Amino acid sequence: MVKEVSFTEKNNTLDRLFNSVARSIGGEPPFYIWPAPLSTPAECEFYLANEFLSAFHSALTTLKNRGRSSAEIAKMLKAPSRVAQTLWPFGHTTDLNGAKRQNLVDLALDIVELISTYRQDPFNEDGRNIIWNDSRVNEIILSRSFTKLEEIPKEQAEEYRNLLAKLSGLAWLYCELLYFSIHEVGQEFHGPYDLEENRVLLVKEYYDLRPEIWEFSGKLPYNKVSLMGIYEKVDINFDFFGRNNSTKPIYPACREFCITLDDDVECSGVAQIEQCIKALEEVSKIGSMEIARLPRLEVMAKFVQAYYFILKPLHERLGEQWLPPHQIYEDMLHGTKKEIVERLYERFRGMEKKSREESIEILSKLFDPRYRM
């Protein structure tokens, strides 16, 4: 039996959602905060927002009408923080009429439902991104071979910690080359999962590292790299978008680790990890060169594609092509929406002079379709 959700419950869910979104973004001057958009193609979000959200709503509705459950659709979308990225365009929609606004309200509720199939708390309000249950955590700990850094000579343990930091930092930067400011499209960091003796498990998964958006990405020998680490006294928190922040580097606190490639090969020796880093380094270099050569409009077009890449599995399931509609490129080329874009952009810039709490209040209304005109 399908549980009916009351009007009040829906409103409460939307309040919590847009408050979480605003708290994740708000409070810092927009040009200094994370993420720092590559070549600042952030204005693209104004051009793609209406079309992208409409395409997402339409694909979801069709799949549901064909009997697909939320859990099945969420699985197609691969990870919760990737789904959360679809909330960014909510703050960039333009000229919505009543019907379109209602569609966005429905879509926002659907997004929460999709994220809920993964996360213990869809909003990550306690600063944790918990997507594995206890039995899954235990299974991982028992089935994987973790390298115990306390049981090897100090110098060697230090070398491993440096390699872990380099691999993770490089994979992070590489995801930004692929997906720009929405790099969580290729990253799911989750945890901290409580273990015995005040230790925690943190998992950093970098996936879809060879998207067809970029030719250079095909040169990487693996599509996914996962770094699972057991840490002691680590200070880390996650926001709604799955972005993590810590006050200091976490690797000095690493006690045990396990790296896997494509969920299969365990990569444990120094030489193996170095090889993994080298491959990433080489492809990143090629990628940086390729992107630096692109004219601004083409960079913007790639940014739009990064968004539509999220919806690709849904479109493919429906037998449709996934690439963005040509009209978005045309609008960007001719600056069709320039006036509206500038007006909306100014609203974000205006946040610079506000206090954190004021910004949060403004931002939550800016993203919430119940308030958007």
Next chain:
Amino acid sequence: MKTTKILLKGIPANPGIVKGITCVIPDYAQIDKMRDGYILVTAFSTPLLTPAIIKASAMVTDRGGILSHGAIVARELGIPCVVGTEKATKEIQDNIEVTVDGERGLVYREE
């Protein structure tokens, strides 16, 4: 006797002290200059600078705050970092030995 001269003060973004040779890269066009273990001095960290960032033993930027791109990447990589110095690319010369103190947000030189 050696004296310490503070060249710049910025926002401490990631702790640690590193002494090394500077490589000033104001933008992507000069990225090939970067050498392994050098201190990267740049205007604003972006992913396009990946090939340079990954070689750096420390990073100093003109712009950015504690939650800026450079700061977060430096914490991920575990390298000392000072951001928001406003004028690092103008005031720090290429190929000189400096010390980056990511704890106090200082860049200094022993003379």
